[in-house]
Amino acid sequence: MVATVWSDEGILVATRIASRTARNLRKNRRGRLALGQGDDAIVIDLDLERTLPARDAGAVAAAFTRAAGWDPADEGADSCYLILRPTRIQAYRGYAELAGREVMHAGRWLA
Secondary structure: OOEEEEEOOEEEEEEEOOOHHHHHHHHHOEEEEEEEEOOEEEEEEEEEEEEEEHHHOOHHHHHHHHHHOOOHHHHOOOEEEEEEEEEEEEEEEOOOOOOOOEEEEOOEEOO
């Protein structure tokens, strides 16, 4: 289980604490998220801000549940939220589109 929601907190990823995604982000504190398909994609570089158990996430859980329509706490005690802060965002619309694809850099919007 991995689900992603963008909220005021940042990018919220719900998964199991023992998942490869959670382990790697907790170890490296940085990651990359790609959304879409090869010819229409968003690539986001991000930093792990914090990890919260899903059952104790309060406002984060409420925001996620509102946006996603389900509560990861219902999936088991090992469910957690990874709160991620975007640092760089690139947008691609077609393989030939390379120039001007960066819309965020160093945490600041460019577009």
